[in-house]
Amino acid sequence: MTPIQTFAASIRILSMDAVQKANSGHPGAPMGMADMAAVLWHEHLRVNPADTRWYNRDRFILSNGHASMLQYALLHLTGFDISLEDIKKFRQLHSKTPGHPEYRDTPGVEITTGPLGQGIATAVGMAIAERHLAARYNRDNLPLVDHHTYVFLGDGCLMEGVSAEACSLAGTLGLGKLICLYDSNGISIDGEIAPWFGEDVAARYEAYGWHVIRDIDGHNTDAINTAINAAKAETGKPSLIICRTKIGYGSPNLEGTEKTHGAPLGKEEIALTKKALGLPEGDFELPEGAYQAASLREKGAKLQDAWEHIWQQYQDQYPAEAQEFARVMSGKLPENLDRVIDNTLAQYNEAGGNIATRKASENAINLLLPHLPELIGGSADLTGSNLTWSKAASKSIKPGDFSGNYLHYGVREFAMSTIMNGIALHGGLRAYGGTFLVFSDYMRNGIRLSALMKLPVTYVLTHDSIGLGEDGPTHQPVEHIASLRLIPNLNVWRPCDQQETLVAWRSALNPTTPTALALSRQGLPEQKRDEATRKNIVRGGYILEAAEHPSLVLVATGSEVALIVAAAARLREEGQRVQVVSMPCLDLYQQQDAAYRATVLPKGVPTVVVEAGVTLPWRGISGDRGTVIGIDTFGASAPADELFPLYGLTVENIVAQSKALL
Numbered sequence: 240m241t242p243i244q245t246f247a248a249s250i251r252i253l254s255m256d257a258v259q260k261a262n263s264g265h266p267g268a269p270m271g272m273a274d275m276a277a278v279l280w281h282e283h284l285r286v287n288p289a290d291t292r293w294y295n296r297d298r299f300i301l302s303n304g305h306a307s308m309l310q311y312a313l314l315h316l317t318g319f320d321i322s323l324e325d326i327k328k329f330r331q332l333h334s335k336t337p338g339h340p341e342y343r344d345t346p347g348v349e350i351t352t353g354p355l356g357q358g359i360a361t362a363v364g365m366a367i368a369e370r371h372l373a374a375r376y377n378r379d380n381l382p383l384v385d386h387h388t389y390v391f392l393g394d395g396c397l398m399e400g401v402s403a404e405a406c407s408l409a410g411t412l413g414l415g416k417l418i419c420l421y422d423s424n425g426i427s428i429d430g431e432i433a434p435w436f437g438e439d440v441a442a443r444y445e446a447y448g449w450h451v452i453r454d455i456d457g458h459n460t461d462a463i464n465t466a467i468n469a470a471k472a473e474t475g476k477p478s479l480i481i482c483r484t485k486i487g488y489g490s491p492n493l494e495g496t497e498k499t500h501g502a503p504l505g506k507e508e509i510a511l512t513k514k515a516l517g518l519p520e521g522d523f524e525l526p527e528g529a530y531q532a533a534s535l536r537e538k539g540a541k542l543q544d545a546w547e548h549i550w551q552q553y554q555d556q557y558p559a560e561a562q563e564f565a566r567v568m569s570g571k572l573p574e575n576l577d578r579v580i581d582n583t584l585a586q587y588n589e590a591g592g593n594i595a596t597r598k599a600s601e602n603a604i605n606l607l608l609p610h611l612p613e614l615i616g617g618s619a620d621l622t623g624s625n626l627t628w629s630k631a632a633s634k635s636i637k638p639g640d641f642s643g644n645y646l647h648y649g650v651r652e653f654a655m656s657t658i659m660n661g662i663a664l665h666g667g668l669r670a671y672g673g674t675f676l677v678f679s680d681y682m683r684n685g686i687r688l689s690a691l692m693k694l695p696v697t698y699v700l701t702h703d704s705i706g707l708g709e710d711g712p713t714h715q716p717v718e719h720i721a722s723l724r725l726i727p728n729l730n731v732w733r734p735c736d737q738q739e740t741l742v743a744w745r746s747a748l749n750p751t752t753p754t755a756l757a758l759s760r761q762g763l764p765e766q767k768r769d770e771a772t773r774k775n776i777v778r779g780g781y782i783l784e785a786a787e788h789p790s791l792v793l794v795a796t797g798s799e800v801a802l803i804v805a806a807a808a809r810l811r812e813e814g815q816r817v818q819v820v821s822m823p824c825l826d827l828y829q830q831q832d833a834a835y836r837a838t839v840l841p842k843g844v845p846t847v848v849v850e851a852g853v854t855l856p857w858r859g860i861s862g863d864r865g866t867v868i869g870i871d872t873f874g875a876s877a878p879a880d881e882l883f884p885l886y887g888l889t890v891e892n893i894v895a896q897s898k899a900l901l
Contacts, residue, residue, distance in 0.1 A: 242532035243460050246277035248518055249529040253312040256523050257329040259503045267486040267499030268306035272422050275482055278463040280313055287539030288318035291346050294568055295546045297386045298349050298365050302358025303393035304339040311336045316533035319347040342692045350664055351692050354684055356399025357657050362390045363405040364661020366417040368668050370641035376564050381553045390419040394432055397440055404654030410448030413638045415474035424486040430497045450476040457482030489516045567613040568667045570750055576610055580745050584773055587737040591765045597701040597758040599740035601626035608632035615662055617646035618673040619655045625673030625701045652678050656685025663694040673699035676757055677716040689753035690728040697747040703757040704851035706798055711876030721856045723755050732824045733757040735800035736765045739823045742776040759798050761879055779827025780839055784819035791897055794820040795849040803849055806893040845900045851888055866900055
């Protein structure tokens, strides 16, 4: 066997045997894609197994993540920190080889995949990041950022709508360094796909503006290699290489059937397959010279050494740019940023005023962009409503010009979330993107993967309640904030004024947690705070107005904070000791220690919580001696100042319910 054939054979052996040992998994796709993978990794992929974070490495994404044993076999054979014992622990607790590839858990895995379509969509974000960083930092004869993004994907990925959203944008932008190898085997879990996926994929992608290479024999290594070379030569369009393969390749009885998709082949069938392919018979026994044929350690070290030489020249010739590049790639923030933010918070407090928090967010963006060249913004066709654009500092990314810092995603909310994930995963950039809060449903699974992968992506979600007004219940998000709060490792902020909004933006610049900003359309008054109170905003919930031995606690978020401040004033006139609590981020508040939470919400004190959304999340906060004023129904089409009284969100109702509670 040639080295590539040995490489491919080893992938098939490890995939079959690991799935069989786990008695769980998907052997068919790795067996079918083994030749494609061996050619790409042996001949083209520029990575260094000894340094998985090398900035200029090629990115490899397995979009059809159920074929995870393909990726684990590749990583093991080429020299990454994945041992044969790790392979044998496939799908076992705390192993490096979980059921689907998981970012941060497995050295060499660039992205968590499994939800079909999101891998290719996220890869579009990686490719955009590469082009932007190249436009920003590369200089003549010093290509600091110059790599490809390679994607393996299957029929299921192309059925999912998010892939269509993202690939349409990729074609429009002309992402020539994005190369996708399509495992076209015609089989999904339900069997042959022709009755439900019979479209001309090649024609569709050509219509998107892609370079399509049709009908490649996915088991002919020379043909695959020629196709990849042709894709690399096309620099003005992303490429889709359609590889015709057989799922479960080599299995005498199961090849080409859905029976190889999601279940072990069985020991007898594995033995027959190995015999048919001329492979060693033993469990996990590889052909002679398998590791020598596949290893990328020596090649990878040479590639990185060559890049390090470029990097040294770059530092010598462009020291300021080099310093900035090193900072953004490390994820560190500028040293003076917190001082700038603190000074601005004090100015907001002194100035007062009344503005919408979406406008406060725009002000925060205007403040941050000059200090953060790594900040990439965008909106899903709602820029003027979300206020995500800075007149002074934003510049559009366009076909042929990636030097800008703003993406027009079009009406593609799901793709926006996944592309932002890809931008964050690439490194060197921080992404934010806007839409209406009600449309967060469209991109929920992308947000979920942001949280799962611990990516500091910022979702700017405006028009946060019935305050939206006349557009009516289709656009009024009453349940969305509560739904987002259910996602682990997602900080959901609903600020009440400029100060809270800016603190929320500063919190969003953390390294491991995505942030959702729920922002108002209508103006909200600035609340007065002393310095100590301002410092507590970052804790998610804090005492805005204190009371000694309070007889009542009023809690609210966002636009309702002004209501409870006014209600508290009336109740104090009647002799009540009222403590006012703003809780812009319930997620962060619940992470505070018990002693702090006991000062904010003293035990046994009657508590009224007010939020223009469903009441269920607040039942635990209000406690046994409390009540929640909210909206447990859909909204209506009318001006906002008519809707708030209709649903009991008034000072008068808060006072009345507080008295009834007392």
